[in-house]
Amino acid sequence: MAEKVIYAMYDDDDVLKDGAKKLVAKGVKVAEVFSPFPIHGIDPIIGVRQTRLGIMAFLYGLTGLTLATVGMRYFMIHDWPMNIGGKPNETYLDNVLAFIPITFEFTVLCAAHGMAITYLLLNKTLPGMPASNPDPRTTDDKFVMEFRLSENSQYSETELLAMLNETGVIEIDQKEIN
Amino acid sequence: MHKEAAIREPLILGHKTYHEITEDVCKPIEDKAPRMWYILFAIALVIGIYGVGCIFYLLGTGIGVWGLNKTIGWAWDITNFVWWVGIGHAGTLISAVLLLFRQKWRMAINRSAEAMTIFAVFMAGLFPLIHMGRLWVGYWTLPLPNHFGSLWVNFNSPLLWDVFAISTYLSVSLVFWYIGLIPDFATIRDRVKKPIPKKMYSILSFGWSGRAKNWNRFELVSLVLAGVATPLVFSVHSIVSFDFATSVIPGWHTTIFPPYFVAGAVFSGFAMVQTLMLVMRKAMRLEAYIHTRHVEYMNIVIMVTGSIVGTAYITELFISWYSGVEYEAYAFINRATGPYWWAYWSMMTCNVISPQLMWFRKLRRSLYFTFFISIVVNIGMWFERYVIIVTSIHRDYLPAAWSMHYPSHIDLGVYVGTIGLFFVFFLLFARFFPVLALNELKTILKSSGESYKNDTAPVHPYFAKNGHASHDHDNTNNH
Numbered sequence: 001m002a003e004k005v006i007y008a009m010y011d012d013d014d015v016l017k018d019g020a021k022k023l024v025a026k027g028v029k030v031a032e033v034f035s036p037f038p039i040h041g042i043d044p045i046i047g048v049r050q051t052r053l054g055i056m057a058f059l060y061g062l063t064g065l066t067l068a069t070v071g072m073r074y075f076m077i078h079d080w081p082m083n084i085g086g087k088p089n090e091t092y093l094d095n096v097l098a099f100i101p102i103t104f105e106f107t108v109l110c111a112a113h114g115m116a117i118t119y120l121l122l123n124k125t126l127p128g129m130p131a132s133n134p135d136p137r138t139t140d141d142k143f144v145m146e147f148r149l150s151e152n153s154q155y156s157e158t159e160l161l162a163m164l165n166e167t168g169v170i171e172i173d174q175k176e177i178n
Numbered sequence: 179m180h181k182e183a184a185i186r187e188p189l190i191l192g193h194k195t196y197h198e199i200t201e202d203v204c205k206p207i208e209d210k211a212p213r214m215w216y217i218l219f220a221i222a223l224v225i226g227i228y229g230v231g232c233i234f235y236l237l238g239t240g241i242g243v244w245g246l247n248k249t250i251g252w253a254w255d256i257t258n259f260v261w262w263v264g265i266g267h268a269g270t271l272i273s274a275v276l277l278l279f280r281q282k283w284r285m286a287i288n289r290s291a292e293a294m295t296i297f298a299v300f301m302a303g304l305f306p307l308i309h310m311g312r313l314w315v316g317y318w319t320l321p322l323p324n325h326f327g328s329l330w331v332n333f334n335s336p337l338l339w340d341v342f343a344i345s346t347y348l349s350v351s352l353v354f355w356y357i358g359l360i361p362d363f364a365t366i367r368d369r370v371k372k373p374i375p376k377k378m379y380s381i382l383s384f385g386w387s388g389r390a391k392n393w394n395r396f397e398l399v400s401l402v403l404a405g406v407a408t409p410l411v412f413s414v415h416s417i418v419s420f421d422f423a424t425s426v427i428p429g430w431h432t433t434i435f436p437p438y439f440v441a442g443a444v445f446s447g448f449a450m451v452q453t454l455m456l457v458m459r460k461a462m463r464l465e466a467y468i469h470t471r472h473v474e475y476m477n478i479v480i481m482v483t484g485s486i487v488g489t490a491y492i493t494e495l496f497i498s499w500y501s502g503v504e505y506e507a508y509a510f511i512n513r514a515t516g517p518y519w520w521a522y523w524s525m526m527t528c529n530v531i532s533p534q535l536m537w538f539r540k541l542r543r544s545l546y547f548t549f550f551i552s553i554v555v556n557i558g559m560w561f562e563r564y565v566i567i568v569t570s571i572h573r574d575y576l577p578a579a580w581s582m583h584y585p586s587h588i589d590l591g592v593y594v595g596t597i598g599l600f601f602v603f604f605l606l607f608a609r610f611f612p613v614l615a616l617n618e619l620k621t622i623l624k625s626s627g628e629s630y631k632n633d634t635a636p637v638h639p640y641f642a643k644n645g646h647a648s649h650d651h652d653n654t655n656n657h
Contacts, residue, residue: 129385141196168640
């Protein structure tokens, strides 16, 4: 089913934030905001929840920590215990000090790359992906709010447009999307 | 929006709009390259190719073509390695540590400083690899199952720690840099008209669209990456210093090496950033974004880290006498008065005296003086590594084995070649990549732009009519 979408364009982040606040107060649902840079304070207004990527980074880091510990214990203690200068590697605990640098590096390696890959996948930003911003100017100096009529059924299209026009909008575009 | 104290110098000079920031950063990329760029690129390329030729000659003939001998088995190669890794410390320090400290001035310089970091670490990584003599068995440094039975790499060795530290640092810096670049590539993608650049920037920007949720994740990822990259920066040069500190050579066996190396790395890294940035801001007309205040901030970092390095030199000298270990004392007397006295005193002059001049406000705000000192510092830091490495091993416990190191022309060619290659990469970066984090800069425009700070910027017509309603939730006075 085709859906009607309204794109309201602003030329200032504070004007958009002000408008979003007024519209949300009237019960309008803002589907999306496109902006060239992060607008601080917009997320709670339009109902975007804080991402949980930080927790993921912690888990990836934990994985790295475990892998490094298990790996070095296997290589250096179990599989081929070296005897360096009459100081044999017999238990992990005796040697753990020498393993700390690599344990740390590997933890960071896994946390950083795991999080970066998850970030790219969640955003659907990968090489060759098509851009989906409604107007090329939203990566320069314009800010766009997206509304879906189906999500705002309590208002008619004309009512919605009238409300938008009071918020300092500079351009309004309407599109049918599938 | 945070309001900033009026007394703080603005970070963006004059009146800029969001669109003008985009224009100022993208214009040099979209226009034809100036003639000077081609001249510099050609020079760097010739030097770089000469360096690659020297490396091929080295690999084909053997490490004997370097000026090493049986006493001095480590000389220019490892000096250059440590020098380049040190230079590669500024970028991530600027983008990670300064992000955690919420230093807004980092935004004008972090992009190119990180690019510099990555290219410098490339150059650094080259030296241990070619020092193996057999480049193609470089993968033996990784813990891979192999045909020598269950023989693994030695996890007790600082040289292996280095493999992990440098590769983690390089790859994490690269990811941090690229994640910041994606939205800026999207800006260029949406501006360029020609089909081939459009396609290229479209691929590079990964289809970034700037949705609210994307920015929400972007900010968190930047913060967490900064959080993990901060200890990483400090660990990398600490581990490089362990290469020396865990040995039993007088002059190397020193517990102050890790902090001393890290401070030295930051010192030389910032100096290199100054050298590059002072030229770039002029050539690309970015004076409104990288101005005297930014240079002054960096000079203060140079002054502080330079003082730490100076203190470390003097501590080392004192302890070598105070310890009562005659071998240790001799290593230092030999450094200062032996056949390499000139290297020691060059290092002392460049690294101890020159940063102290930055106490003078006039000098640290002078761009010409800064440029001069930035080069002096990097010469000094090269000598520091040369002094630590060569003077400590050239006279060992057995006087019959005492020797001198004379670099061959291949030593020189490989070193100069890496400088050429570094500039090849940096010039390509400056030509095709957004050299300032342009979209991040827009977030500080209203708080740190000159025209916004002194209220000469025009008020948006919407707020002129309705009053500035969006300030009520900003708690302007409570921060």
